[in-house]
Amino acid sequence: MNNKALAVLAFLSGLLTATGALADQPYPWQIDLQQAATSLMEEARWFNHYTLWFIVPITLLVLVLLLIVMIRFRRSANPVPSRTSHNTVIEIVWTVGPVIVLLFFAVPSFQLLTTQLTQPENPDITLKAVATQWKWSYEYSSVQNGPAFDSLILDDKDRPGLGKEDRAKYPRLLAVDNEVVLPVGKVVRLIVTADPEDVIHAFAMQSFGVKIDAVPGRMNETWFKPDREGLYYGQCSELCGKDHAFMPIAIRVVSEDKYQAWLAAAATDLTGANKALMAAVDGPATVTVAGAN
Numbered sequence: 001m002n003n004k005a006l007a008v009l010a011f012l013s014g015l016l017t018a019t020g021a022l023a024d025q026p027y028p029w030q031i032d033l034q035q036a037a038t039s040l041m042e043e044a045r046w047f048n049h050y051t052l053w054f055i056v057p058i059t060l061l062v063l064v065l066l067l068i069v070m071i072r073f074r075r076s077a078n079p080v081p082s083r084t085s086h087n088t089v090i091e092i093v094w095t096v097g098p099v100i101v102l103l104f105f106a107v108p109s110f111q112l113l114t115t116q117l118t119q120p121e122n123p124d125i126t127l128k129a130v131a132t133q134w135k136w137s138y139e140y141s142s143v144q145n146g147p148a149f150d151s152l153i154l155d156d157k158d159r160p161g162l163g164k165e166d167r168a169k170y171p172r173l174l175a176v177d178n179e180v181v182l183p184v185g186k187v188v189r190l191i192v193t194a195d196p197e198d199v200i201h202a203f204a205m206q207s208f209g210v211k212i213d214a215v216p217g218r219m220n221e222t223w224f225k226p227d228r229e230g231l232y233y234g235q236c237s238e239l240c241g242k243d244h245a246f247m248p249i250a251i252r253v254v255s256e257d258k259y260q261a262w263l264a265a266a267a268t269d270l271t272g273a274n275k276a277l278m279a280a281v282d283g284p285a286t287v288t289v290a291g292a293n
Contacts, residue, residue, distance in 0.1 A: 192222070
């Protein structure tokens with residue numbers, strides 16, 4: 001099978017498997033946003049599809065007008081061009097038309113921005129993410145003696161020891177050594193910053209509808225509420241240096257009881273807590289793989 005056939009097959013398989021775990025990470029030939037795991041992303045996906053009802057017809061209209069001008073008014077078909085300097089009707093149409101379209105964009109976009117930027121009064125969890133070239137450091141600020149750890153891109157040589165040899169679930173360039181673990185159905189307040197002596201980064205998790213800058217010496221905040229369990233991947237989305245592409249984000253959303261068990265164990269043994277959680281989520285085979293190393 002040649003490369004073109006493989007590419008088409010990958011595209012079709014991506015469309016057919018666009019729900020479930022595979023939707024929590026990019027897939028080959030992806031043409032839509034990732035499946036939503038929060039209400040914020042549900043609204044963002046709706047707005048994206050809503051704008052297409054305007055953008056596609058406008059694009060086609062402009063294409064048709066360009067073709068008309070190219071064919072009807074080319075030099076050979078129109079050797080003596082018109083000297084008309086203006087047309088009042090046309091000028092009114094191309095002024096009022098875009099204003100009306102922009103109003104249709106503005107109202108739902110302001111509603112979406114308001115939802116994203118309005119912080120819940122009583123979040124269940126406060127998570128702090130600190131960006132440094134080229135890693136993320138996390139602190140569970142709302143938990144007494146909560147875990148704090150660094151999260152780096154997963155090195156292939158470390159896969160066996162961490163029980164992460166399944167590249168479909170732990171893909172290259174997206175998987176990390178230590179995922180953030182959060183409970184499903186809980187409101188999370190996310191505080192994002194960067195080391196004072198570092199550069200600007202950005203925390204982006206598409207399935208959650210979250211993207212916020214990590215600015216040195218400044219704290220930005222946002223929120224989300226994951227509605228379904230799974231393993232979700234994001235990346236730094238602000239060019240931050242030579243290893244910008246190797247600064248992924250991974251969040252594992254689990255049930256409340258699994259989260260509490262992980263939280264209690266992670267305070268003293270993060271690696272062991274992660275392996276126990278993976279065994280509970282991925283199956284007993286993970287324990288065997290991880291325990292053998």
